[in-house]
Amino acid sequence: MTDQVVKSLTDPSFLIALLVAIAVFATVFTVLPSLSGNPLKGRMKAVALERDELRAKQRMRLAAEADRRHKGLREQQSIGMRNIVERLDLRRALVDEATLNKLKIAGFRGQNPLTRFLFFRLVLPFVGLMLGILYIFVLGAFPDKPFLMKVFICIVLAYAGFYAPVLYVNNRATKRKQSIQAAWPDALDLLLICVESGMSVESALRKVADEIGAQSVDLAEEFVLTNAELSYLTERRQAYENLAGRTGLDSVKSITQALIQAERYGTPVAHALRVLAAESRDMRMNAAEKKAAALPPKLTVPMILFFLPVLFAVILGPAGMQISERGLMGDKQQSSSE
Template sequence: MPSDAVGSIIEPSFLIAILVAVAVFATVFTLLPAFGGHPLKSRMKSVALEREELRARQRARLAAEADKRRRGLREHQSEGMRAIVDRLDLRRALADDAAVAKLRTAGFRGQNPLTKFLFFRLVLPFVTLLLAGVYIFMLGGLPEQPLFVKAFVCIIAAYAGFYAPVLYVSNLAAKRKKSIQLAWPDALDLMLICVESGMSIEAAFRRVADEIGAQSVALAEELVLTNAELSFLQERRQAYENFAARTGLETVKSVTQALIQAERYGTPVSHALRVLADESREMRMNEAEKKAAALPPKLTVPMILFFIPVLFAVILGPAGIQIKQQGLF
């Protein structure tokens, strides 16, 4: 009987079954933590997630407080400037339609930029007059000039401070108009493609603003603003007219007039956009040709002053050296 038990134990089939059972048990024991998860690791993971959430809430709270402080400071400064401007009634004295239009063309909108513009036009003349007076009468500037000339220089400095904000706004407006004018033909081509593909004007403006932003941020901003005005203004014609007034370009005004007529009479927009896009591209090419044609007269004086003397020195220099070495002079 014991021999039968030993014989059954040492049979190959029984040994294979035992080995398979041991292998299955080892596999299950090894893979069980992966499926069930370690409780310590799960707790640490939950703690880490909670810590990240607390950090995110803390950062959001600090950012909101900083934004509130900055906004409060700006509002306090704007309130002080507005009080001075309103008390002196500078809008009636210094602000006209041309100044407001220039601010819009430069990208400044709303009442706060106009208030700051009038405030600086009031303050800067006194600042420049004070600086000129300190430099001339206290630091000894222009010592050899008479008193009349010194007073005239101070008046000129005050006059420059009065017109410095106007020059600053005009410079910004010119740069903004140039950026829009350079990118406008490409924007018209993109708008034409969008309209011919079946998009509405609002969707075309939004799509063109996304694409043209890399070339001209000013044009993308104006297109987004026009798209917003098309959504909430009662008359769409007013949105187009505002777009033309903010840019101050005749090419943009022509396109807006075409869009207004297309919406009023139901004419196709794609044909008008195609013609206007060709005209804008031709105008840009004409401007480039005009600049190229004006280049030779501009190079005349630099060539006379810088290139021709160097050319004479290179050509006549060796001959002069040889003549001097031969002792003729």
């Protein structure tokens, strides 16, 4: 057997076939990766295509949202609502400068939202009162309560209906301000890059509006409106002041003041934007640190109510079981001795 193996290894034809097989294997092993292509390039290409697709979808969504809001703000007023509001002169009785500013901050601009706001403030108290009367006196709710208490509940429902539009507008304004505030530092960074690259303020606002829409549609809408106002208003200062008034944020107001000074005195905008962008990032970091610092006190009560009883049960459970077993063993020994 050994002689046959040695004879095969020394055979020239066998050695040639072995070398050819090794060469073919090395060639295939070398050529296959090049045929499959660079995986990194393929992956980067796939990521780039996916990013472009997501950006295109986001732009389509932003355009549809802006078109929907534009149509909602420009639609024809209801004749009945307008007549009721004008006949009762509700604007003089219920509208002041703070109410108008709150509506602007909430994203409601124009006369149509104001008319609806006043109409619902007039109608909802009667709706709440009728629902309270129907629920309490017709359906017989709260039978054990006295008559004055039932009347008081109906009055409270009417009062809640009167302030329901105000609460809705305040909630909408708060959410909109939070959305703008969250995306504002990134928008400032993008605006700074565009201005330093030589773009005008109008082009920079338009570019930032296209890019920031993925984070905040409200901020992108404000930039588009500001860009439009810069085009047709006689004073550019008014466009910047309108931006600050529609957002209601101090950080936006400081940026508008810097832009107004740059327009008036010809000072460079890039330096002011750089400083204000750094301040906005610091403010966002401070807000995050404040939330993180407030987390331990908020977790104290849940830990006391839910975690500590379980922890005490896990720690003291085995000891209690051992004590109970020893007590049973002692009782058995005492009964056996008796």
